[in-house]
Amino acid sequence: MRAILSLSKWQSFAWLIGLLLSAPLLFLINESLQPDSDVFDHLWDTVLWDYVSNTVWLIIGVIILSSIIALPLGWLTAYCAFPGRRFFQWALMLPLAMPTYLIAYVYTDLLDYAGPVQISLRNWFGWQSPDDYWFFDIRTLEGAIVMIALVLYPYLYLIFKTALREQSFKLVQASQLMGKSPLQSFLKVSIPLSRGAIVAGLALISMETMADFATVHYFAVSTLTTAVYDTWLGYYSLTAAAKISGIMLLFLFLALTLERLSRSSDVVHERQATQNSETLYHLIGIKAWGATLWCTFVLGVAFVLPTLVLAGYAIDYHEQAWNREFFTYAWQSFKIALWVSIIVCICAVLMTFYQRISSDRFARLPGKFASTGYALPGTVLAIAVLIPLTLFDEYLNQWLDGSGWEPGLLLSGTIFALVFAYIVRFFAIGQGAVESSYQRISPSLDMASLSLGKSQFQTMYKVHLPLLRRGILTAALLVFIECMKELPAALLLRPFNYETLATHVYQYVSDEQLELASISALFIVLVGLIPLYLVNRSMEHKS
Template sequence: MPQPASCQPMTVTPLPTAPERPSRFARVRGERHLGAFAGSVLVALAVLLPILTILLVAAGSSGDTWPHLLRYVLPRSAGTTFLLLFLVALGTGIVGVGCAWVVVAYDFPLRSFFAWALVLPLAVPPYLAAYAFGEFFHYVGPLQSGLRALFGFTSPRDYWFPDIRSTWGAALVVTSVTFPYVYLTARVVFLMQGRNIADVARTLGATPSRVFFRILLPVARPAIVAGIALVMMETLNDIGAVEYLGVRTLTLSVYSTWLNQGSLEGAAQIAAVMLVIVFLLLSAEQWARRKQRFHAARGTQMRSRPPRARLAPMRGLTASVALIVPILFGFGIPVYVFGQYVSRRLYQFSDPQVLQAFVTSVTVAAITAALTLTLALLILNAVRLSRGASTMFLVRLASVGYALPGTILALGLLLSLARLDNFIDGLARSFAGVSTGLLLTGTAASIVIACTIRFLALAESAVRSGLEKLPPNLDLAARSLGKSANQSAFMILLPLLKPALLTAAILVFVDTVKELSATILLRPFGFRTLATHVYENASRGAVEDGAVAALLIIATAIVPVILLSRPLMRDHNT
């Protein structure tokens, strides 16, 4: 007998659960990707090897050099280094933040031009700026010659002029070409965070200056600290500018202790002290970035015109003059000085030494860009396949190379490669009865390896930024169609990442062309790049003979600056 409908058992249908949101990198489950993980381990070890080698050599020293270093070298070098870092941090902070605030907060003629032109000094390496400043501010340079002609001075005793070959001069040089790091980071925060809170403060009667100092500056402080930390790392990396200007920093002490005094142990001990400074700067940068938080404003709000106060004509002229000064110092003076020399030495474009240096620079930079891009894709693919904590930790380790000054990297790499070459030679003698000699030490390969380690973080960051812009379900869609993880990467992700890959390759290529610190210590005999060609001529007091190479470096470096400035050129509302 059938039961009544009211007595039939009730079937409960479970509510559909919300689909799990795929991660930015789709994680592939049920598969083992030991190859990608092992590759990440090798890359991280390669980056850490120079650091570990320096620490081992410094700790394993007999200790005979420490008294000399502590008494004669470290006090003066460390004091000069900290003073230089302080002056550069102060200068870039004031100039970078001030320029960002004026461009974002006020409306005046040529504001859109200054918004992107303030990035141009990034195209000039510090050592080129030092050579140009040394010529421009020299007694027979255009500035002092103009002052003597204007006021009728006849000798240096008639007037006082500051000496550019000093610590403050080095700070001026480095500040002039590195302040855009702070300008860019501060400008982004002012635009993204300053719109709504500045409006609220103004409705409460706050003046523009009060809004800046009491509200926007504290909000932008983490970004400013991160930008200044990057600037200080670049300052610590420089060797060409401080050597030319006669400023004895720790970096220059490593160079002179190694080459002039022939003490690898002493150089390693100074480098170990520098590693502590690098670690502190890196920790400050990471701490600042952890404190950066951006409010995800709605798209209509982000496209809206930021509130800017219209300046009166005279104040607008004053703002334009104030903004053009850092552009002239960081970009105008170097281009003017080297351009004047080149205009009288056009024949140098066909100079065999310049042509050889150009070909060598392009070749080394191209190989470095290809190798760095390959390694960046390798570690990012490992992250994509498995977002485990260990993989992410390896990626962080592989990215610390950007914080290493080229001098430290060169020293650690030279010692590491020498031991590796000796190990391979010992095996070849034991089993084959032949000597392999030096396979990597003192070759162009060591320069490629050094630049790859140093600029790997740059390529990884550029590619990761492009990967994060892709829809997160592409991998899952490919997997649902039966494609493997590798097939999905090669057939779908790589074609979509072409713009990011091109950007990463250009950035690494240009930074390799500009690189000097590691190259002058690792290059083999007769090896000459554009950077070392300029360095050699400046070292013998003939900056004019390296002017063509200097302009070629600046012209090459303009490419990523244009890429970086393109959004600023298109954005007429920022």
């Protein structure tokens, strides 16, 4: 009886977390179904289809360009020996640490009419005006595609390279015996066998592309993400913003469905306990140096050059950039990220422990509900969080009307909204890391603890937590870093006159003055390198 009562308490707590963190999505769907005859109808009749069209073309363009970059890189580093291979295996993931709006600003500054590239061209060839020559405009939809693809291609690169390393070499070797060239083996063997992994990587890239706000907003490219932002801040229509968010949810549902279908239809022909560490092709001569040159070019364009430009800004403008604002906003970002990391880790441990001790087939449902926020783009998440918090504030003020105390925007207008949004968005990261660590704890330890008369809570506290320290630390670190980098939700939910490092940097980017916040920008990039280091160490350990 005591065990049943204890289990019911864990179940109640798990469902409380699940429903609380999934509530914004449920309120968003409900709000999107409400009538709004003015604003949304006006957008529908005028610009909404342009938003949809630009979003679709942006996703298609990023998918194509990311594939062109990532698939050859993944194949080269997985199967081929060439100068610098070991370095490029992990270095090609570094662009993930670069926020897209930073790389967009750097290349805009370099390639604009008043930038050093076009100035040098005019000096060399004696051109006097734009009528004398043609130069592509980077602040276009095509430019946004290039900028986003340079940052997101590592998702597909990492997933595809891992899939190739886990495949058996025998099938590729068989194609060699049949007289197939390396290119033919790549196209006819490696790509088909990895189609599930490729679709999963492209689905992730498409979701991240649709979620991007800063780059498209900076380039003045109207997408559904910017439509949500403009509708809320321009028209102050929460319902219209929710309806546009509902359209984005349909795109997300399509991407997730395609990813799940690809995994279910993917056939594993041969399982291997470890990854392949040897190579199939030993490139020599011009082919070897061509592979090195291609990897160097991609890494240089996507990470090295933007980082060097930011470092140059930081050196040249260190007196203006190294100021009180940097420390103030860094401390504010640190506090928020720390609180979110602690709360997420506590909830993730309790949720995962309930899943471990419960025999109910629906025990995983609360965790799945709680993880729904991770798929939401930042702007959509902000609207989803605002709806229930605004309703709560309205009802509270009505209830206290005449009592002499008017709390005002107690939740929706304070830092609570930002913290809650971060918890909703990044809970899935924390839970994933904790679940991964929990799977390595033998159930026999639980039975031994219970046989010694320890309660379930004592088992978790005295047995599991010491063994989960590394997993919890990893979860806290990943959530902390994501909080430091998050921009769209912070722009919409931060209290008045409150800045994080991400919003501080983006304000200067919008004003074409990133130089004055270059140290803050470099700090964000350096923080973003930490999870890449952890991923690389994990992969080296497994191999």
